[in-house]
Amino acid sequence: MDDGNRGRLTKDGIRIYESADFEGMRKAGKLAAEILDALAPLVLVGQTTGELDRVITQMIDEAGAKSATIGYKGYQHASCISVNHVVCHGIPGGKVLKDGDILNIDVTVIVNGWYGDTSRMYVAGKLSRKAERLIQVTHDALFKGIEAVRPGNTFGDIGHAIQSFVEAERMSVVRDFCGHGLGRVFHAPPNVLHYGRAGTGPMLEEGMFFTIEPMVNLGRPETKVLADDWTAVTRDKSLSAQFEHSVGVTADGYELFTLSPAGLFHPTYEQE
Numbered sequence: 392m393d394d395g396n397r398g399r400l401t402k403d404g405i406r407i408y409e410s411a412d413f414e415g416m417r418k419a420g421k422l423a424a425e426i427l428d429a430l431a432p433l434v435l436v437g438q439t440t441g442e443l444d445r446v447i448t449q450m451i452d453e454a455g456a457k458s459a460t461i462g463y464k465g466y467q468h469a470s471c472i473s474v475n476h477v478v479c480h481g482i483p484g485g486k487v488l489k490d491g492d493i494l495n496i497d498v499t500v501i502v503n504g505w506y507g508d509t510s511r512m513y514v515a516g517k518l519s520r521k522a523e524r525l526i527q528v529t530h531d532a533l534f535k536g537i538e539a540v541r542p543g544n545t546f547g548d549i550g551h552a553i554q555s556f557v558e559a560e561r562m563s564v565v566r567d568f569c570g571h572g573l574g575r576v577f578h579a580p581p582n583v584l585h586y587g588r589a590g591t592g593p594m595l596e597e598g599m600f601f602t603i604e605p606m607v608n609l610g611r612p613e614t615k616v617l618a619d620d621w622t623a624v625t626r627d628k629s630l631s632a633q634f635e636h637s638v639g640v641t642a643d644g645y646e647l648f649t650l651s652p653a654g655l656f657h658p659t660y661e662q663e
């Protein structure tokens with residue numbers, strides 16, 4: 392089995408991929424992003440999260456790709472769908488979307504052995520003002536982190552950029568879940584924290600592949616996992632949002648592998 396053993400490892404155990412490997416990540420990232428694009432018109436009041444997951448499973452199948460999450464640590468679905476106060480790892484099922492629900496849909500596909508992992512926010516029906524602000528801040532926080540990606544910066548610079556931006560908006564960054572290295576494997580070093588101090592942590596180098604996926608709460612940062620052992624919710628029941636891109640470090644900055652081909656990464660508030 393190919394365990395991702397290519398390129399070399401840094402002293403922190405972070406794999407440095409070769410320039411030819413970017414092409415594998417582009418293909419995987421593009422499929423994941425296309426699937427999220429195709430879901431946009433299906434996120435409707437009355438729809439179930441289980442039906443959305445069924446469509447995702449079918450799209451992965453039709454593309455001749457594989458779901459990274461089906462069978463991962465016993466998880467049985469092609470997506471995580473996290474509604475309202477669910478922070479992440481919401482299990483798709485019979486839950487019916489109602490007017491004003493906000494949801495993150497997170498899809499990870501495997502294409503020719505490469506992993507593409509991305510998530511974004513959607514809304515069913517009419518978006519409330521406070522949810523709109525949360526989603527905007529979370530989206531912009533991801534990009535604050537992305538803009539810190541360049542050789543010579545550190546992972547702490549990414550976390551610091553995200554945390555300082557979010558807290559200035561009087562929202563909070565979830566500490567209990569983080570981004571991760573990926574490539575020929577789903578989750579690899581490093582843990583990409585969405586908080587931290589500038590200049591700390593491992594140095595970024597060209598050829599590193601990882602996700603940045605901040606979760607932001609309107610209330611306090613604490614989470615708890617429900618009895619299903621997956622669903623993470625805010626302890627104070629406040630709304631939570633998340634966006635995720637798979638990123639590669641280039642010679643002078645970054646490449647986003649999971650950009651939306653249709654330009655739908657940011658939720659389309661403009662509807663109506």
Ligand code: MF3
Binds near residue numbers: 464471571
């Ligand atoms: N896609 C998630 C991430 O961003 C992981 C989901 S694992 C699952 O890392 F098993 F819950 F699907």
Ligand code: CO
Binds near residue numbers: 508570571602604635
């Ligand atoms: Co991820």
Ligand code: CO
Binds near residue numbers: 497499635
């Ligand atoms: Co993900």
